Amino acid sequence: MSVLTTAPPSRPAGNDRYKWTVLSNTTLGMFMATLDSSIVLIALPAIFNGIRLNPLAPANVSYLLWLLLGYLVVTAVLVVTFGKLGDMFGRVRMYNGGFAVFTVASIALSLTPGHGGSAALFMIVMRIVQGIGGALLMANSTAILTDAFPVEQRGTALGISMIAGIAGSFIGLILGGVLADINWRLVFWVNVPFGVFGTVWAYLKLKEVSTAVRGKLDVWGNVTFGAGLVLVLVGITYGIQPYKTHNMGWTGPWVLLELLSGLALLGAFLVIEAKSDDPMFHLELFRVRAFAAGNVANLLSAIGRGGLQFMLIIWLQGIWLPQHGYNYTDTPLWAGIYMVPITVGFLLSAPASGYLSDKYGARSFATGGMLVGAASFLFLELLPANFSYPIFALLLLINGIGFGLFTAPNTTGIMNSVPSRQRGAASGMTATFRNSGMVLSIGLFFSLMIAGLASSLPRTMYAGLVGQGLSAADATRISHLPPVALLFAAFLGYNPMKTLLGTKLNGLSVAARNNVVGRSFFPHLISNPFMHGLRIAFTASLIMCLVAAACSWMRGGRYVAVDDEPADAAGAPEAE
16 A cells, blocks of 8 residues: 655754644543543543443453453553654644544543443453554654654653653552542543543644655565464463462463464564565654663663552552551552552652763763662562562662663654654554553563462461361361452452352451451461462562663664665764
8 A cells, every 4th residue: 555645844943932832732642542541540430330240350450451451461462553654644633643643542431331341341442442543652652752852852852751641540540549539420421521622623734844754564464463462462461360269371272372373473573574665653753772772771771660550559558558557448549659669759750860861972871770769679579578668769869860860861763763664664664662550560570479379378368267267178168269359459459358258257256257258367468478479470560660861871872864865874983
């Protein structure tokens, strides 16, 4: 499919008003797209109650996972394609379409009809549509910003945009809890006024300032990449679910088939792209050291950071908050509130690092940020299960500062390293690494946590339940249930012991029953096994950050691509 478009005018020199219009609109778009990836996370109990479906029933776990991860999977798969289409048809046009699609899907979600499985399936489909809109926004916003701002201000602009993205993901945790307490449909309605305003504003004010390129759609590249990545991410999603007598499904035939088939398709994709005259994934960009090293660091940092959010939520909701007087039903909201220091740290460091990287280059800031992030994971490992909150908050603040120092300079370095005609594709590739890293991290961290729990939780739980008067047979059966059930229960704000024991609670004495479902029994029961798994997960994050720091240092000195130079001209930029 060949495409011929008219070349839009280049950016007017000194057009300060327009560049700030671009920044404010794309900031709103990024905030909305990332807000929605986390706002549903906290509101899931209210959503499932609203549609009258138990998310922890074995038959309903798939609904839970796809409502949680479907949006992330879709955005990870589509951003490269949409970035390439932005280069061909116009980045602003694709971005505007993303705002409209996202808003329409939000309206549909807020009007979800029916109850039970049919309502859950409708919401999953609409979340996928919403993910399409989010992918259009993510794929083109960075390229539009890079087009609008001169080289010496790109770090500042991208830093502000990154702040919006990270802030949205954490503000969603609080906002989701507040709105879900009122009505679960408000979780989706909240997007609508911003979406309508942003859509109209984008159509009226944004204009194409880059030169669209003649090209053809790489059909087979898109098919093999999309199908391959979907299969890998779906395999990871189902790998954390139990399979027969196993705690996880990594050895299940369908999971193995999905993973192997996905990897084979991605291998075929690389072969197709290497031979294509006009590929969707410009492999030659990886000859540019700043681009290659920046994206590897981007992927590793996303894996290291992505699982952190889930692990901290489970730590707070399942152990710390109940021991400090919070009811399980209130823990989702308070977990979001207690995690605010990460956002504060990011808000403090990202603008400054973006501004300074414009002057001094990305290398030192991105490398230093990953080293600070690694240090925060090291000290988090040393905390006890029932920690002192001021120390915990300080470590979260340091973690946010580290990732804030890294994100804007790294993104600026990547985007500066590619010629303007390929910025849409490069933006999409960068977003793919980031979003895929988030999904990979969920599979990795849950797997590490489940493996850690499985090694010691059964005997701990058995002893605790027998000690409260439960029969040995029932205690054996319950203690050998897959640990993922406990994690999901704690994650959703359910009382895990009440959920697991069900009618067996009636066989206990009144005192034992009150103790088992109280705020202390489960946290004390799970603390040691949980911390064992959590420290394994934090060690993995620490390693990811250290490798990302090494990659950031290897990017070389500051480099800005010139449109008419060959792709490998930046293979060895000057040292800083």
